[in-house]
Amino acid sequence: MSFSLPEGFLFSSGTAGIKASGKPDVSLALAPDGASAAAMFTRNQVVAAPVTVGREHLRRSRGKIQAVIVNAGNANCATGAHGVRAAKVVCSATAKVLGTDASHVFPSSTGIIGVLLPFEKIVTALPVLIASANAGPEAFDKFATAIMTTDTRKKIAAAEFVFKKKTVRLVGAAKGAGMIHPNMATMLVYLFTDVIATRRELQLCLKNAVDQSFNNISIDGDTSTNDTALLLASGKSGVQFKSVRKQFAAALADVCRSLAEQIIRDGEGAKHVVTLKIQQARSTAEARQIASAIANSPLVKTAWAGCDPNWGRMLAAIGYSGVKVKPDHINIYLGNQQICRNGAAHPFDKVHAHEYMKQPAYDIRFNLGLGKAKLDFLSCDLTAEYVHINADYST
Amino acid sequence: MSFSLPEGFLFSSGTAGIKASGKPDVSLALAPDGASAAAMFTRNQVVAAPVTVGREHLRRSRGKIQAVIVNAGNANCATGAHGVRAAKVVCSATAKVLGTDASHVFPSSTGIIGVLLPFEKIVTALPVLIASANAGPEAFDKFATAIMTTDTRKKIAAAEFVFKKKTVRLVGAAKGAGMIHPNMATMLVYLFTDVIATRRELQLCLKNAVDQSFNNISIDGDTSTNDTALLLASGKSGVQFKSVRKQFAAALADVCRSLAEQIIRDGEGAKHVVTLKIQQARSTAEARQIASAIANSPLVKTAWAGCDPNWGRMLAAIGYSGVKVKPDHINIYLGNQQICRNGAAHPFDKVHAHEYMKQPAYDIRFNLGLGKAKLDFLSCDLTAEYVHINADYST
The missing domain is CATH 3.60.70.12 (L-amino peptidase D-ALA esterase/amidase)
Known part of the structure; x- marks a missing residue:
């Protein structure tokens, strides 16, 4: 540089x-x-x-x-x-x-x-x-x-x-x-x-x-x-x-x-940088609250570590984020591929989705159907290496 | 039974x-x-x-x-x-x-x-x-x-x-x-x-x-x-x-x-059941909020996995729990042994503390110095096995 x-x-x-x-x-x-x-x-x-x-x-x-x-x-x-x-x-x-x-x-x-x-x-x-x-x-x-x-x-x-x-x-x-x-x-x-x-x-x-x-x-x-x-x-x-x-x-x-x-x-043990593109939120603050819930869920983060397009966990995290949402308005996309439609299962190419998630960095987009605010939020996966780094320390 | x-x-x-x-x-x-x-x-x-x-x-x-x-x-x-x-x-x-x-x-x-x-x-x-x-x-x-x-x-x-x-x-x-x-x-x-x-x-x-x-x-x-x-x-x-x-x-x-x-x-991958004894809280609700912050911190949970008496991480989790606390009133005990005094380092037997945390179930007590409410909250550690169980799944 x-x-x-x-x-x-x-x-x-x-x-x-x-x-x-x-x-x-x-x-x-x-x-x-x-x-x-x-x-x-x-x-x-x-x-x-x-x-x-x-x-x-x-x-x-x-x-x-x-x-x-x-x-x-x-x-x-x-x-x-x-x-x-x-x-x-x-x-x-x-x-x-x-x-x-x-x-x-x-x-x-x-x-x-x-x-x-x-x-x-x-x-x-x-x-x-x-x-x-x-x-x-x-x-x-x-x-x-x-x-x-x-x-x-x-x-x-x-x-x-x-x-x-x-x-x-x-x-x-x-x-x-x-x-x-x-x-x-x-x-x-x-x-x-x-x-x-x-x-x-x-x-x-x-x-x-x-x-x-x-x-x-x-x-x-x-x-x-x-x-x-x-x-x-x-x-x-x-x-x-x-x-x-x-x-x-x-x-x-x-x-x-x-x-x-x-x-x-440079996150500890991180193998994947995931950009959560929160869209159609009521406000930036609500978008951030939803993104945080997704980004801090151990179940979501471990799914990312396994390159698993597990939209159910992300949907559930949105549901307990504390933001008032309309579950049947939520659409989730892995890059260009939709993986959840109106809060329910949507057929998608799982092999392609798995390959997409093997990339070191990728996007997941959430259309909430609530408003016009949007936010990009960066997070990473939770790997066994993170646990080792933080557990194997001895005071 | x-x-x-x-x-x-x-x-x-x-x-x-x-x-x-x-x-x-x-x-x-x-x-x-x-x-x-x-x-x-x-x-x-x-x-x-x-x-x-x-x-x-x-x-x-x-x-x-x-x-x-x-x-x-x-x-x-x-x-x-x-x-x-x-x-x-x-x-x-x-x-x-x-x-x-x-x-x-x-x-x-x-x-x-x-x-x-x-x-x-x-x-x-x-x-x-x-x-x-x-x-x-x-x-x-x-x-x-x-x-x-x-x-x-x-x-x-x-x-x-x-x-x-x-x-x-x-x-x-x-x-x-x-x-x-x-x-x-x-x-x-x-x-x-x-x-x-x-x-x-x-x-x-x-x-x-x-x-x-x-x-x-x-x-x-x-x-x-x-x-x-x-x-x-x-x-x-x-x-x-x-x-x-x-x-x-x-x-x-x-x-x-x-x-x-x-x-x-029976928690996934859990090796230790930890009872958080929150004492001297203002209310049960605040005690629960503090216990949740401690119990849901990946850094705290990985320290438990490593039997590491890392009181700094627990103190920090209390600090961001959202409950108004007095950091210099906080005392933390591993069983009978005090490991943090008035929010600061307190000399303790680290070998004994490490041995104590090797038990399958044990208590950590937090005296907050805020009031008279108390609560026992059960949690468990975050192990590499938890990550494997939840990451190795393929949709």
Whole structure:
């Protein structure tokens, strides 16, 4: 992938010794003074210390963030008062080197739950991290790599567009998917752009983009304690958000959708990426609720693993989704082939359907006959490998 | 198990040729004229034809049921108008032999979804079924056996108590657990008693018993399209419900709890039965919601499969259950050993915890620190075998 990074940001990564593997485990992003930030967090009530501290710093700094410091290998979750103190120490130490207030530093953690964060290791690594930060694409690559835990590959997406001969750039890095590993938590997403925007403009735009991407994917239905999506705007493109509102929103949504898809493709043990095309719903919210019920049903997910066109299980999941439906209005299609008609059996070529489901990625379309809203929702199958990965772990 | 059946009922079973295995697949229960009935059904909006017809017959007959006819091997679900007609034909044919109205016959089906019910096979089997019905314990045993689909063993429970020298008896038979097989649906429960009761008395009592048993278990979180619990009272004990209200309610709840536990023990691929003891909740409803979130988390269930005392995953599931909790008030115990204190890590003997979780059945206790309500909820682990059973099926 070849792309240019947005102007104004510096990146670096290092090895603080938190991951048992000895792989790089701290990432740093630096933004110019005055950069704006917006963020979205997990809806889980059990939240990790960095989420608590990150929220507080965004509030105190009024959305002005100059540094993002991420560690992988330890989630700093369920660590009580010690955890909050640890996250604050890391931010203060970073701020001190940069000559700013701690509230301008945004912390993130991902990894094992319930183990005290060895914050002094991060503090020790900070000076080199900060000194080595640079604007090169390799530095960004390393930033995206060091935030990984059980991910098998780094997840990066970029977009750009031109306005009056000036280029606005966006880039994002992500890790994980829901809670995808024993004691390992978290989807972390960092988005960087050089548009000129206030935190309020960014916040709304981020919310919409997340609704169109990360809120439309599910691997196992578990909600992490650390989920964070952060959007930073340096303003260095010289282009005002107001002038490019629509283009920027579309580009941000594209980047988020690409990252979301990369997360699903890297889902633990997943052999098939399934796009649920929910159509003729009353609203997007209802479409999402139905898609979630289908995507989180162990019976549906195991049928996908077996390439079994078992429409009865999907129909049943729609029936218990909590959305008021008309069962005899529901039509289900595997690609172009209809497999359920008006909520009942419909003759179809089973060999062809089985072959279709052997593909690494495919669509299932649901026409609900209720309204005009639609939604694409990405999920994956539940394989014996998922069970092995998550059961064979020993605390 | 040795027990006496309640007075007034006759049972039989037969082989109509619906199960591909050639095993017995139709069960019949006959009640005396005037017997009262109450029922509870699946909350899934996608319901099988026998549920639709059963509801209608209970309404039309004002809860007077003389015969229950169950077939296994075909759920008669997602079968459109044909399915409703098929269920009605079976009821009419039964009613004709008995010399009563079709509305006094209650139909049930369990098995594959989306395949038309070969109702003529059931109709052909009816005369012998009815002629051979008798009050012996073996007949009840066969009734309980022929309703099985993927169950590995029949599920029977009984209770009795004496009131003024007269004995009131209850017996129940059940099959399945949620949706436990490819295209196979359904938990079916049939309860018989000889108390004298109106349908309203039975209905409230049944609702309470179901709330204390079948609503407190989960294998995979999927809700079947055919779930039915039917309670029939012959009145032949000569004891009025009003005189024994409390004793009867307790006995019915006992029978239902025993059946619910037998269902969980027979869960597909399950190696461990886990009782979630939710304590200090604000209400039973909230306790159930929290227990469901824990019991339906694939990450929690796979940890159980690996005998991994992974309290972080359980804490996270509580956090996203939708119930307002105080994370730092939560204490978690594996038997007598505390593994999470005030929502944070607590030192514990990991070897002992691992050994404890190797038991086929054990408790995990959650003290929420919110109120005084409590609930025991039964669940089981998610094993690779569950995936194999449900994925390796080919339509």
